[in-house]
Amino acid sequence: MPFSCCLSPLSGKVRNLLDSLCPYFTRFPLSFPLDILKKETRSRLVLDPFCGCGTTLLAARLTGHRSLGTDIHPVAVALSRAKLARTTLEEVLQRAKDILSRESILEPEENSEFFECCFHPEVLKDLQLFRQRYHREKMDDTEELLYGILLGILHGPVHKGPYLSNSMPASFSPSQEVLFARWRSDHSSPPARNILQCIAQKAYGLKGCPARPSFGQVEQISFDQIDSSRTHSPFDLIITSPPYFGLSNLCCGQWLRSWLLRENSTFPPSGREMNHTSLQDYTNTLAELWQRLTLCCREGASLWLRFGKVPESGAPPTLELLDESLTRAETQWIMRQAQPVDTPLLRPSCPSFESPSSPPEDEWIIHLRLQN
């Protein structure tokens, strides 16, 4: 998708719909990138090398800045692309109807016992049709948003929204064994849902929304593959949150969403997840990141980080770890400001299921500037 340079104002309803499209573990609140970008008076080229569900990209869209997001996880890429889509509720619904009426199921489901307990037979049939049709690199904006919506309603607590699954958390998928055990003990069965109505209910905020251009781009690559030739100019501003040390396996919790996207549900998909094998390796990877960002940013560029640690990880204090990695990188990222965060990264709670990690602690918002 080429960069365009028109503004793309979005109403509050559309903005809220896109921000709450799908829970994503460890996403930061929209206010973090939005407050930074609102203050920029000139048009900027913004990068988020760990874009997750696309919060920075949405903030850039809302404030009229160009952006590039990268992430290695296919679910992150699909959600980020959905946040940049320009389309309307009518188009999304029409496309969903077309897929359901024209396609027929070609591929039988492998693990049918699990899927039969998770989804009502009619819902499973429709999901299989959508799944069969998914082709990451061949979709237009309407399909990008449609699949973002489907990811958002795929699973969650039955009585709390238009979720398609038997009751389970919305923010992550526990293992099949844990889910089976829970459903058996609760004698719960999957709800009979009309998938088109669920899509419409989730996407209602888009009603009457005119298709407006946005100017962001998302790529499924690792941070060490980023270079500014993709954008034809160096980045002015980076707003990001690298994976915290010890929070490495959370993406396993996206296995059911990965299934919908026909992706291998084991993570990392490309073997490139940020290194968590030891603190030493992790610090070296951070140093590699600062070096890579130096190469693709203009002099004077700003780097805004939201960074912290997991209590049980044994990591040193956050600012010490950052300082060590900056020293190892031997680059000119100079710390200008560090402020502790009082609201942790978003971890939607799911009381009846154990969460895969403790909440992060010692979290900071840090501003660095690239000097020559």
Ligand SMILES: C[S@@+](CC[C@H](N)C(=O)[O-])C[C@H]1O[C@@H](n2cnc3c(N)ncnc32)[C@H](O)[C@@H]1O
């Ligand atoms: C803390 S989350 C970012 C959340 C994001 N700020 C948001 O609001 O959704 C970190 C992200 O880094 C991604 N990631 C891990 N290793 C990566 C790598 N080597 N290159 C690019 N992305 C990576 C993970 O898939 C995850 O989405």
